[in-house]
Amino acid sequence: MADDATYPPEPWHLRGRLLVSVLLVPAAQVPRLDDALPPGHRPVLLGGRVLLGVALAEYGPGGEVVYDELLTAVLTRPHGSLRAHVTIPRIWVSTGPALAGGRELWAIPKELCAVERHATASAVHADVTAEGEPVARLTARLGPRLLPGRLPLPLTTAQRGLTGRGAIVSANRVTAEVRTLRARWHFAPGGALAHLAGRRPLASVALTGADIVFGCHVCREQEVAP
Template sequence: MGYPPEPWTLRGRMVVSVWMLPLALVPALPPELRGAVRVLRLGSRALIGTAWVDYRPGGDLSYRELLAAVLMRAGLRSRVTITHIWVDSPESRDGGRELWGIPKDLAAFELSDSRASAQSIAQADITRARPLVRVPIGFKCTQELHGRAKTTAVRATARCGPASVRWDIDGDGPLGFLRGRRPFLSLVADDFRMRFGAGRQAGS
């Protein structure tokens, strides 16, 4: 096993954009999730989140990431399901797939505080990213793992604030369903400290 056991402790910087899409454009979800979670509907639309993430030294792994996720619900409880995700670390790819069912693939990245790109997928200009105050963040991620729904807790704190992100998405690429659209909200989560996954067993 070339990746750390869960939970992963991670640090870094994340820029998130939130999009509202017609339900017909929501990415297909694994059939194994039916009955466990449903897309959270806002009338005839759904919320999609995308994020550029720079996992920096000081955590269990350091790597870069681009993801897209759908806001879901389990009864009245909110969930997130990641539908698309790329990293530049084989260890992160393998651990994400095998521990939590997160469908990570590899991609080549260029990522700085003001510019982000993932080859043949998307690029973005990031401006006016103003981290303001440190706040707690918590959510649960539900994915398909070994034919069943697996829900994983994520806990973090970060200095959060508004950002302006101008996306340029490859229309023929896997995020082409967002091409020509604009997010209605973008945020920066700077100096985040994240715990992803369940606690290690004593003696492990």
């Protein structure tokens, strides 16, 4: 892990691969969700459960910042709006610059981790630890494309602002090939993602050859009336 916390200005241009699974989890069982939600934003619920995404990302050469990442995310929306955002309650990254930039630019609550990865073009095995303790393990196999070509995918994040009184909303761009993915996750029973232990994903996809522009349009500390 890097000690140097110098990071580039927004937007960040990243390149890499993301392995994503979606689970249904009772909202009350998602730790730190309330701390991450901006005032006036609520989770999108399906029978009292949230659609929770868990993703392992590898941002490599060709991007401005090179690091590994494990995160959970839920669909949210502002009160009175049908527009969906993504809020990230837990996230770990493998370098100091990625951690400092995420926190200071977009209020994303990044923590440090170590990722041991064995990967080929079609298979990945990865172990993620934080402070020396296991968090998650992923064994995955990538399959064929679900759709032809490279697709633009919307990604708008909304996090509680640094003062706690507003939102930091970032409209971001992701372009990638979307491939099938067979993913087997193991979440450490005593770890930070223990609430996901034993849950099976509803669906999984791989985003390969991804080009990401993060922070291309950011609204900061949008005040919300009490």
